[in-house]
Amino acid sequence: MTRFALTVEFDGRPFMGWQRQAHGPSVQQAIEEAALAVTGEQVVVHCAGRTDAGVHGLGMRAHLDIAKPIGAFRLSEALNARLRPAPVAILDCIEVPEDFHARFSCLARSYEYRIVNRRSPLTFEKGLAWQIPQPLDAAAMHAGAQRLVGAHDFTTFRSAHCQAASPLKSIDWFEVVRDGERVIARVEARSFLHHQVRSMIGCLALVGMGRWSVDDLDDALRAADRERLGLNAPPDGLFFVRALYAGDRLKRDASSTCVDQRN
Amino acid sequence: MTRFALTVEFDGRPFMGWQRQAHGPSVQQAIEEAALAVTGEQVVVHCAGRTDAGVHGLGMRAHLDIAKPIGAFRLSEALNARLRPAPVAILDCIEVPEDFHARFSCLARSYEYRIVNRRSPLTFEKGLAWQIPQPLDAAAMHAGAQRLVGAHDFTTFRSAHCQAASPLKSIDWFEVVRDGERVIARVEARSFLHHQVRSMIGCLALVGMGRWSVDDLDDALRAADRERLGLNAPPDGLFFVRALYAGDRLKRDASSTCVDQRN
Numbered sequence: 001m002t003r004f005a006l007t008v009e010f011d012g013r014p015f016m017g018w019q020r021q022a023h024g025p026s027v028q029q030a031i032e033e034a035a036l037a038v039t040g041e042q043v044v045v046h047c048a049g050r051t052d053a054g055v056h057g058l059g060m061r062a063h064l065d066i067a068k069p070i071g072a073f074r075l076s077e078a079l080n081a082r083l084r085p086a087p088v089a090i091l092d093c094i095e096v097p098e099d100f101h102a103r104f105s106c107l108a109r110s111y112e113y114r115i116v117n118r119r120s121p122l123t124f125e126k127g128l129a130w131q132i133p134q135p136l137d138a139a140a141m142h143a144g145a146q147r148l149v150g151a152h153d154f155t156t157f158r159s160a161h162c163q164a165a166s167p168l169k170s171i172d173w174f175e176v177v178r179d180g181e182r183v184i185a186r187v188e189a190r191s192f193l194h195h196q197v198r199s200m201i202g203c204l205a206l207v208g209m210g211r212w213s214v215d216d217l218d219d220a221l222r223a224a225d226r227e228r229l230g231l232n233a234p235p236d237g238l239f240f241v242r243a244l245y246a247g248d249r250l251k252r253d254a255s256s257t258c259v260d261q262r263n
Numbered sequence: 264m265t266r267f268a269l270t271v272e273f274d275g276r277p278f279m280g281w282q283r284q285a286h287g288p289s290v291q292q293a294i295e296e297a298a299l300a301v302t303g304e305q306v307v308v309h310c311a312g313r314t315d316a317g318v319h320g321l322g323m324r325a326h327l328d329i330a331k332p333i334g335a336f337r338l339s340e341a342l343n344a345r346l347r348p349a350p351v352a353i354l355d356c357i358e359v360p361e362d363f364h365a366r367f368s369c370l371a372r373s374y375e376y377r378i379v380n381r382r383s384p385l386t387f388e389k390g391l392a393w394q395i396p397q398p399l400d401a402a403a404m405h406a407g408a409q410r411l412v413g414a415h416d417f418t419t420f421r422s423a424h425c426q427a428a429s430p431l432k433s434i435d436w437f438e439v440v441r442d443g444e445r446v447i448a449r450v451e452a453r454s455f456l457h458h459q460v461r462s463m464i465g466c467l468a469l470v471g472m473g474r475w476s477v478d479d480l481d482d483a484l485r486a487a488d489r490e491r492l493g494l495n496a497p498p499d500g501l502f503f504v505r506a507l508y509a510g511d512r513l514k515r516d517a518s519s520t521c522v523d524q525r526n
Binding site: 009010011056076077080083084087088089090091118119120121122123124126128 | 272273274319339340343346347350351352353354381382383384385386387389391
């Protein structure tokens with residue numbers, strides 16, 4: 001049995017989310033069926049972090065175990081061939097030790113949230129961004145995001161369906177930048193609560209619109225009360241960017257959102 | 264009668280091209296039908312440069328004449344409302360003098376061509392880029408592009424269906440840059456022959472793959488013979504970026520491909 005770690009890119013629009021569902025297509029099912037076609041084996045694919053319906057992946061990490069002797073490159077090529085025409089691509093495939101686990105070995109996860117701040121409807125990015133017509137103050141959103149950095153009780157920003165044992169999480173990094181008509185948020189933490197990123201983005205959008213002050217955001221956080229959530233952002237703009245593992249050498253730079261600040 | 268100039272973004276994937284066709288949807292038809300719904304008038308929309316099936320627009324310019332009294336902002340909003348769900352968006356709408364003509368007043372046109380240089384299949388960019396699996400030397404492609412800059416007989420890079428009176432054209436600017444796995448070409452000229460950009464990109468890709476030298480490209484250009492065309496690039500990666508008119512103040516910078524070098 002050989003364990004392989006995959007880096008997966010997927011367009012979440014046609015999927016019910018990462019996790020296998022009884023009543024609709026999922027990314028997990030697409031990869032497991034491709035693996036079955038390639039190897040004849042019923043495998044289970046584990047990922048770094050499950051995503052909701054309509055959420056996308058730029059660099060999701062996942063692992064699976066294969067009994068059939070096959071090299072990582074051949075496996076990657078064969079999976080990609082079988083995945084067509086689903087919008088799922090294996091970007092990278094490497095052999096890993098059997099104690100590697102995409103979810104439990106993951107040290108940090110980063111997400112990007114894309115807002116297109118314009119009146120005109122979306123064309124290319126329909127389902128790939130949140131269109132907000134009223135002008136957003138990205139600097140105010142960035143200032144608000146800094147209030148969320150650090151260890152907090154994120155109950156306000158947690159889905160009622162969240163199964164985590166504790167609402168305590170620690171945000172390592174959160175930035176909001178404007179690039180022309182686009183407002184991009186990048187956030188990193190060891191892990192997130194269910195809907196936490198979308199809930200934080202929704203409230204930061206209120207700050208950007210001027211409907212909330214940065215102090216209002218702070219108050220909502222400290223209330224630790226889901227009733228204080230201002231707005232939940234749609235899944236469209238959310239991208240799982242990267243999962244970090246021990247041994248990964250990652251740098252945060254202009255084009256990258258994930259960093260190992262522990263080095 | 265008031266003349267309005269539109270700036271139009273469109274995803275070319277579902278269209279037979281810009282121009283109205285008897286047997287399939289076109290961008291022109293979509294806008295004309297939206298204008299009919301808004302004003303009750305049968306209008307003709309003229310654009311800066313017709314695009315082929317599957318080619319996209321980031322900032323196409325077009326004009327139309329409306330008799331009904333309506334302001335530019337209201338017209339833009341109403342057209343966008345009627346265009347849904349077609350992936351066509353009016354980004355800007357301004358009143359212009361009656362002697363403005365989107366095609367005949369245009370001083371320069373710029374295109375961008377997007378290549379994704381990787382083995383993995385495309386997900387988000389399916390139909391929006393040309394995937395080339397073998398490694399491309401973008402610096403060699405840029406060097407090749409410089410041989411095409413200036414005034415030349417572009418017969419080699421001209422479709423058999425091209426209706427232009429002369430094969431003589433002058434390329435003002437042509438750059439090829441790499442950005443991670445993406446190779447982006449940007450080119451500007453007063454006007455182009457039919458298929459000229461795709462033909463030039465196809466041959467530059469041969470240079471990038473090492474199958475042609477820069478001198479081979481030069482020879483093909485100077486032969487002025489369509490038989491010498493090495494490769495025609497698919498429409499997927501081609502974007503009409505911008506049309507330039509007298510009075511436009513445009514700067515070429517890192518994020519912009521179009522410039523008025525005449526100022």
